[in-house]
Amino acid sequence: MINLAERHQYILTKLQKEGNLNVVELCKELKVSSVTIRKDLKVLEDKNLLFRTHGGATLNNPYIVDRPVNEKEKIQSAEKMSIGAAAAAMVQDNDSIIIASGTTMLALARNLPPKVGLTVITSALNVALELLKYPAVEVLQLGGQLRKSSSSVMGPYAENILNDFFCNKLFLGVDGIDLEFGLTTTSAMEAHLNKQMISVSQKTIILCDSTKFGRRGFGKICGLDEIDHIITDNGVSEHVVKTLEGLGITVTIV
Template identity: 85%
Template sequence: MINLAERHQFILNKLKKEGNLNVVELCQELKVSSVTIRKDLKVLEDKNLLFRTHGGATLTNPYIVDRPVNEKEKVQSTEKLKIAAAAAGLVEDNDSVIIASGTTMQYLAKSLPPRMGLTVITSALNVALELLKYPTVEVMQLGGLLRKSSSSVTGTYAEQILADFFCSKLFLGVDGIDLDFGLTTTNAMEAQLNRQMIKVSQKTIVLCDSTKFGRRGFGKICGLEDIDHIITDSGVSEHVVKTLEGLGITVTIV
């Protein structure tokens, strides 16, 4: 049996490689009890070497706080532009799509071909304003309670409008993707609207940079089983990609 220091080093090395850890897997690999592993994780968290999560641990703080959209625009902007360009390539002429809220969604609106015939339903004011520049894009702006931090609307009115339509694709931005908990955002009402968007879409495509993995927001949108395609950047771990592909989700890395 390896000693305490060796066990801790094994845990940190595995975490650095995979980005996330599972208590059950660590028990099997190290041949110790779950009580021992949980104590190990607490010690390492107290030393600021990891963050404990439900059933495991992660390298990044899994708890997300809401930030204004103008702050979010400056974070991972290069990656978001590449992700948006890849997503724009999935839009077909005469498509009817939903573009949800978020800074990556605004980049997507900017990346669409200028002369494409398209119908877009959106909850995001910044997306709608971008699409005003496109003469052949018809925009349906959802109405409701304005959420200033994201420049988008939420609420039952927006959900009721969506119930009358069905679209080929939903482009969805999230604040967190956790392999166990699923997709989340920092606002519960936005999460509820996102769930309605998923219901009225044939395919759900998530656009998120790699910093969103292993994190959780306040409001759960859905489980991974409701997602068809994820577009992210090269910072995502190989372990996460294999897990997602094992669930039948297409993963595009830009």
């Protein structure tokens, strides 16, 4: 049996490689009890070497605070543009799609083919304004309470409008993806609207940069079982990709 220092080093090395850890897997690999592993993780968290999560640990702070949209746009901007371009390539002429809110959704709008004919439903004001440049795109702007931090609307008015439509693709941004907890955002009201978007869409495609993995927001949107496709950048760990693909989710890395 390895000693305490060796066990801690093993945990930190594995965490650096995979980005996230699972208590059950560590118990099997190190041949110790879950109580021992949880104590180890607490000691390492107290030293600011990791963050504990439900059932494991992560390198990234799993608890997200809301930020203004102009601040978010500057974060991982190159990755977001690449993700947006990959998503735009999935859009076909005559599609009826929903584009949710978020800076990666704006990157998608900016990358759409100039002459593509579409019907787009969106909750995002900045996305709707961007789509004014496309003469062949019909835009239905959802109404409701304005969420200033994301320049988007939310609430029952927006949800009720969605009841009258069904779209073949939903492009959705999230604030966090946790392999156990699922998809989250910092607003409970926006999470509720996102759930409604999923329910009226044939296919749900998540656009998120790799920093969103292993994190949790206040409002849960859905579990991973409701997701069809995730587009992200190459900062995502191989362990996360294999786990997602094992759940039947297509993962595109840009």
